[in-house]
Amino acid sequence: AQSVTQPDIHITVSEGASLELRCNYSYGATPYLFWYVQSPGQGLQLLLKYFSGDTLVQGIKGFEAEFKRSQSSFNLRKPSVHWSDAAEYFCATAGSNYQLIWGAGTKLIIKP
Amino acid sequence: DTAVSQTPKYLVTQMGNDKSIKCEQNLGHDTMYWYKQDSKKFLKIMFSYNNKELIINETVPNRFSPKSPDKAHLNLHINSLELGDSAVYFCASSLGEGQPPQHFGDGTRLSIL
Numbered sequence: 001a002q003s004v005t006q007p008d009i010h011i012t013v014s015e016g017a018s019l020e021l022r023c024n025y026s027y028g029a030t031p032y033l034f035w036y037v038q039s040p041g042q043g044l045q046l047l048l049k050y051f052s053g054d055t056l057v058q059g060i061k062g063f064e065a066e067f068k069r070s071q072s073s074f075n076l077r078k079p080s081v082h083w084s085d086a087a088e089y090f091c092a093t094a095g096s097n098y099q100l101i102w103g104a105g106t107k108l109i110i111k112p
Numbered sequence: 113d114t115a116v117s118q119t120p121k122y123l124v125t126q127m128g129n130d131k132s133i134k135c136e137q138n139l140g141h142d143t144m145y146w147y148k149q150d151s152k153k154f155l156k157i158m159f160s161y162n163n164k165e166l167i168i169n170e171t172v173p174n175r176f177s178p179k180s181p182d183k184a185h186l187n188l189h190i191n192s193l194e195l196g197d198s199a200v201y202f203c204a205s206s207l208g209e210g211q212p213p214q215h216f217g218d219g220t221r222l223s224i225l
Contacts, residue, residue, distance in 0.1 A: 094212065100157060
Protein backbone atom coordinates (compact mmCIF):
# COMPACT_ATOMS: atom_id res chain seq x y z
CA ALA A 1 0.00 0.00 0.00
CA GLN A 2 1.13 3.53 -0.67
CA SER A 3 2.34 5.53 2.29
CA VAL A 4 4.02 8.83 3.09
CA THR A 5 6.47 9.35 5.93
CA GLN A 6 7.55 12.66 7.38
CA PRO A 7 10.32 11.68 9.80
CA ASP A 8 10.42 14.97 11.69
CA ILE A 9 7.48 15.81 13.95
CA HIS A 10 8.81 19.33 14.44
CA ILE A 11 11.76 21.40 13.26
CA THR A 12 13.12 24.67 14.68
CA VAL A 13 14.90 27.07 12.36
CA SER A 14 16.20 30.59 12.87
CA GLU A 15 14.62 33.33 10.83
CA GLY A 16 16.65 33.86 7.68
CA ALA A 17 18.15 30.38 7.75
CA SER A 18 17.54 27.74 5.10
CA LEU A 19 14.95 25.03 5.52
CA GLU A 20 14.55 21.45 4.38
CA LEU A 21 11.57 19.31 5.37
CA ARG A 22 11.82 15.62 4.63
CA CYS A 23 9.25 13.43 2.97
CA ASN A 24 9.57 9.80 1.89
CA TYR A 25 6.98 7.88 -0.08
CA SER A 26 6.44 4.26 -0.96
CA TYR A 27 5.05 3.53 -4.40
CA GLY A 28 6.21 1.43 -7.32
CA ALA A 29 5.39 3.69 -10.23
CA THR A 30 5.96 7.42 -10.60
CA PRO A 31 3.91 8.98 -7.85
CA TYR A 32 1.96 12.18 -7.76
CA LEU A 33 3.41 14.17 -4.85
CA PHE A 34 2.26 17.29 -3.05
CA TRP A 35 3.20 19.64 -0.26
CA TYR A 36 0.56 21.53 1.70
CA VAL A 37 0.87 24.12 4.46
CA GLN A 38 -1.56 24.60 7.34
CA SER A 39 -1.22 27.86 9.20
CA PRO A 40 -2.47 27.96 12.81
CA GLY A 41 -6.26 27.74 12.96
CA GLN A 42 -6.57 27.80 9.19
CA GLY A 43 -7.17 25.47 6.32
CA LEU A 44 -4.62 23.82 4.10
CA GLN A 45 -3.07 25.44 1.07
CA LEU A 46 -1.34 23.66 -1.77
CA LEU A 47 2.31 24.79 -1.99
CA LEU A 48 3.42 22.73 -4.97
CA LYS A 49 2.89 19.47 -6.79
CA TYR A 50 4.89 16.99 -8.87
CA PHE A 51 3.29 14.83 -11.54
CA SER A 52 6.12 14.23 -14.03
CA GLY A 53 8.89 16.02 -15.91
CA ASP A 54 11.40 18.29 -14.22
CA THR A 55 12.24 16.85 -10.83
CA LEU A 56 12.76 20.28 -9.26
CA VAL A 57 9.40 21.89 -8.70
CA GLN A 58 8.81 25.53 -7.84
CA GLY A 59 5.88 26.48 -5.65
CA ILE A 60 4.30 29.47 -4.01
CA LYS A 61 5.82 31.54 -1.18
CA GLY A 62 9.37 30.81 -2.37
CA PHE A 63 9.24 27.06 -1.71
CA GLU A 64 10.65 24.35 -3.94
CA ALA A 65 10.80 20.58 -3.75
CA GLU A 66 12.93 17.97 -5.46
CA PHE A 67 11.73 14.52 -6.48
CA LYS A 68 14.45 11.90 -6.08
CA ARG A 69 13.33 8.47 -7.25
CA SER A 70 16.49 6.74 -6.02
CA GLN A 71 15.79 7.93 -2.49
CA SER A 72 11.99 7.81 -2.69
CA SER A 73 12.01 11.35 -1.41
CA PHE A 74 10.28 14.64 -2.12
CA ASN A 75 11.89 17.11 0.27
CA LEU A 76 10.65 20.67 0.62
CA ARG A 77 13.17 23.51 0.72
CA LYS A 78 13.32 27.24 1.17
CA PRO A 79 16.56 29.25 1.07
CA SER A 80 15.57 31.76 3.76
CA VAL A 81 12.60 31.37 6.10
CA HIS A 82 10.43 34.16 7.42
CA TRP A 83 8.53 34.22 10.70
CA SER A 84 5.30 33.92 8.69
CA ASP A 85 6.42 30.47 7.50
CA ALA A 86 5.73 29.03 10.96
CA ALA A 87 3.05 26.44 10.27
CA GLU A 88 2.50 22.74 9.84
CA TYR A 89 3.58 21.18 6.57
CA PHE A 90 2.06 18.06 5.08
CA CYS A 91 3.46 15.90 2.34
CA ALA A 92 0.96 13.81 0.39
CA THR A 93 0.75 11.40 -2.50
CA ALA A 94 -2.18 10.49 -4.69
CA GLY A 95 -3.50 6.99 -4.16
CA SER A 96 -5.94 5.04 -6.25
CA ASN A 97 -9.01 6.99 -7.31
CA TYR A 98 -6.97 10.18 -6.72
CA GLN A 99 -7.43 10.10 -3.01
CA LEU A 100 -4.66 11.79 -1.11
CA ILE A 101 -2.50 9.80 1.27
CA TRP A 102 -1.06 12.17 3.84
CA GLY A 103 1.99 12.20 6.04
CA ALA A 104 1.61 13.01 9.70
CA GLY A 105 2.93 16.55 9.22
CA THR A 106 5.99 18.50 10.35
CA LYS A 107 5.55 21.52 12.58
CA LEU A 108 7.93 24.34 11.67
CA ILE A 109 8.99 26.67 14.49
CA ILE A 110 10.85 29.87 13.65
CA LYS A 111 13.32 31.32 16.16
CA PRO A 112 13.70 35.10 16.07
CA ASP B 113 -13.12 36.92 -1.02
CA THR B 114 -12.90 33.56 0.73
CA ALA B 115 -12.31 30.77 -1.78
CA VAL B 116 -13.71 27.90 0.29
CA SER B 117 -15.88 28.78 3.24
CA GLN B 118 -17.38 26.35 5.69
CA THR B 119 -19.72 26.98 8.59
CA PRO B 120 -19.81 26.76 11.47
CA LYS B 121 -16.21 27.10 12.59
CA TYR B 122 -16.96 25.48 15.94
CA LEU B 123 -19.69 23.01 16.77
CA VAL B 124 -20.23 21.70 20.30
CA THR B 125 -23.10 19.29 20.79
CA GLN B 126 -24.23 16.24 22.70
CA MET B 127 -24.09 12.60 21.74
CA GLY B 128 -27.09 11.46 19.77
CA ASN B 129 -27.80 14.81 18.14
CA ASP B 130 -27.94 15.47 14.39
CA LYS B 131 -25.87 18.29 12.92
CA SER B 132 -24.85 19.72 9.56
CA ILE B 133 -21.74 21.46 8.27
CA LYS B 134 -22.00 23.62 5.17
CA CYS B 135 -19.36 24.28 2.54
CA GLU B 136 -19.30 26.66 -0.39
CA GLN B 137 -16.60 27.46 -2.94
CA ASN B 138 -16.57 30.47 -5.25
CA LEU B 139 -13.72 29.29 -7.47
CA GLY B 140 -15.80 27.64 -10.15
CA HIS B 141 -14.16 24.30 -9.31
CA ASP B 142 -15.89 21.09 -10.35
CA THR B 143 -14.74 18.84 -7.51
CA MET B 144 -15.27 19.15 -3.78
CA TYR B 145 -14.14 17.01 -0.85
CA TRP B 146 -14.72 16.36 2.81
CA TYR B 147 -11.73 15.36 4.95
CA LYS B 148 -11.56 14.39 8.61
CA GLN B 149 -8.49 15.43 10.59
CA ASP B 150 -8.24 13.40 13.77
CA SER B 151 -6.20 14.14 16.85
CA LYS B 152 -3.11 12.65 15.26
CA LYS B 153 -3.31 15.18 12.46
CA PHE B 154 -3.89 12.58 9.78
CA LEU B 155 -6.20 13.77 7.07
CA LYS B 156 -8.56 11.11 5.83
CA ILE B 157 -10.77 11.59 2.85
CA MET B 158 -14.42 10.92 3.48
CA PHE B 159 -16.23 11.96 0.32
CA SER B 160 -15.62 13.57 -3.02
CA TYR B 161 -18.13 15.00 -5.45
CA ASN B 162 -17.51 15.98 -9.05
CA ASN B 163 -20.12 18.26 -10.52
CA LYS B 164 -22.70 17.18 -7.95
CA GLU B 165 -22.00 13.48 -8.43
CA LEU B 166 -20.45 11.28 -5.76
CA ILE B 167 -17.11 9.89 -6.93
CA ILE B 168 -15.38 8.88 -3.70
CA ASN B 169 -17.12 7.37 -0.70
CA GLU B 170 -14.64 6.01 1.77
CA THR B 171 -15.45 3.67 4.62
CA VAL B 172 -17.54 6.13 6.55
CA PRO B 173 -20.51 5.25 8.77
CA ASN B 174 -23.92 5.65 7.17
CA ARG B 175 -24.62 8.32 9.75
CA PHE B 176 -22.58 10.64 7.55
CA SER B 177 -24.45 11.84 4.48
CA PRO B 178 -23.06 14.38 2.05
CA LYS B 179 -25.31 16.49 -0.14
CA SER B 180 -24.33 18.57 -3.13
CA PRO B 181 -27.19 20.76 -4.35
CA ASP B 182 -24.92 22.31 -6.98
CA LYS B 183 -21.23 22.12 -7.81
CA ALA B 184 -20.42 25.10 -5.60
CA HIS B 185 -21.83 23.51 -2.44
CA LEU B 186 -21.08 20.32 -0.55
CA ASN B 187 -22.76 19.93 2.82
CA LEU B 188 -22.18 17.22 5.38
CA HIS B 189 -24.99 15.96 7.59
CA ILE B 190 -24.24 13.73 10.55
CA ASN B 191 -26.91 11.74 12.37
CA SER B 192 -26.73 10.32 15.89
CA LEU B 193 -23.39 11.89 16.75
CA GLU B 194 -20.91 9.75 18.69
CA LEU B 195 -17.88 10.65 20.82
CA GLY B 196 -15.56 9.33 18.13
CA ASP B 197 -16.89 11.89 15.67
CA SER B 198 -14.99 14.62 17.52
CA ALA B 199 -12.47 15.99 15.03
CA VAL B 200 -11.80 18.86 12.67
CA TYR B 201 -13.60 18.49 9.35
CA PHE B 202 -12.18 20.19 6.28
CA CYS B 203 -13.92 20.96 3.05
CA ALA B 204 -11.79 21.37 -0.08
CA SER B 205 -12.09 21.90 -3.80
CA SER B 206 -10.10 21.26 -6.96
CA LEU B 207 -10.41 22.15 -10.63
CA GLY B 208 -11.71 18.73 -11.49
CA GLU B 209 -11.55 15.01 -10.95
CA GLY B 210 -7.91 13.90 -10.90
CA GLN B 211 -6.62 17.25 -9.72
CA PRO B 212 -5.44 17.51 -6.10
CA PRO B 213 -7.39 19.70 -3.67
CA GLN B 214 -6.00 23.19 -4.04
CA HIS B 215 -8.06 25.18 -1.60
CA PHE B 216 -9.33 24.14 1.78
CA GLY B 217 -11.78 25.75 4.14
CA ASP B 218 -10.67 26.82 7.60
CA GLY B 219 -12.13 23.68 9.17
CA THR B 220 -15.01 22.95 11.51
CA ARG B 221 -14.01 21.76 14.96
CA LEU B 222 -16.68 19.34 16.12
CA SER B 223 -16.74 18.49 19.82
CA ILE B 224 -19.12 15.88 21.17
CA LEU B 225 -19.99 16.08 24.87
